[in-house]
Amino acid sequence: MDYDLGRMCRHAVDRSSGGLVDVNIEYFGTDDLLQYIADRNPHIECNEEALAIAEHMPHLRYLQIFGNKLTNEGLQAILDGCPHLESLDLRQCFNVNMDGHLGKRCIERIKDLRHPYDPTDDYPFDAEIADVGSSEEDYPSGFSEIDFLSDDDDYYEFSGGSDMSDFEHLYFD
Incomplete structure (x- = not known):
């Protein structure tokens, strides 16, 4: 019996209700699955671009990183790696917290x-955040199968076993 890991992952993503912070799809991930996860989880953090900017652009003066999922760690790396930075646009970068030392450092150092x-x-482009989590076509009634799960069904209980028989119809081909 083969597991459909992509399908299982989609189900877990849906169950997280946008609260997913970390997921590993290293051995079964596809571009479509990655897009599915990103579309449904606005709080996923990603510093890859920020770290690449910090490492490879030391003479950078102007940076607009609008709507990126970087965190304070990524912003710190940019500030450390780009000492000539004069202008920084962090609008819609909601994983960045400008309180405290980091915000003070930005205010003191960045002119714009x-x-x-x-x-x-x-902003010259459409800056509205669209909810692309699901469409009317997916759930014409307005409810997904997740909405019908009861808190009384012990769904979250960890049994310690690997019996997936209750979920075969969802995950097995």
Whole structure:
């Protein structure tokens, strides 16, 4: 019996209700699965781009990283790796917390700084965040199968076993 790991992952993503923070799809991930996860989890953090910028662009002066999922760690790396940075647009980068030392450092060092929650009226592109989590076609009634699961069904209980017989119809070909 083969497991459909992609299908299992999609189900877990849906169960997380946008609260997924970390997932490993190293051995079965596809571009479609990665897009599925990203579309449904606005809180996933990603510093890859920030770390690449910090490492490879030491002479950078202007950076607009609008709507990126970087965290304080990524922003710290950019500030450390790009000492000539004069302009930084962090609008819609909601994983960045500008309170404390990091925010103070940005204010003192960056001449033109746009904070994560600054208005986007002057942004030349559509800055509205779209909910692409599901469509009416997926669930015409407005409810997914997740909505019908009861809190009383011990769904979250860990049994310690690997019996997937209750879920065969979902995950096995």
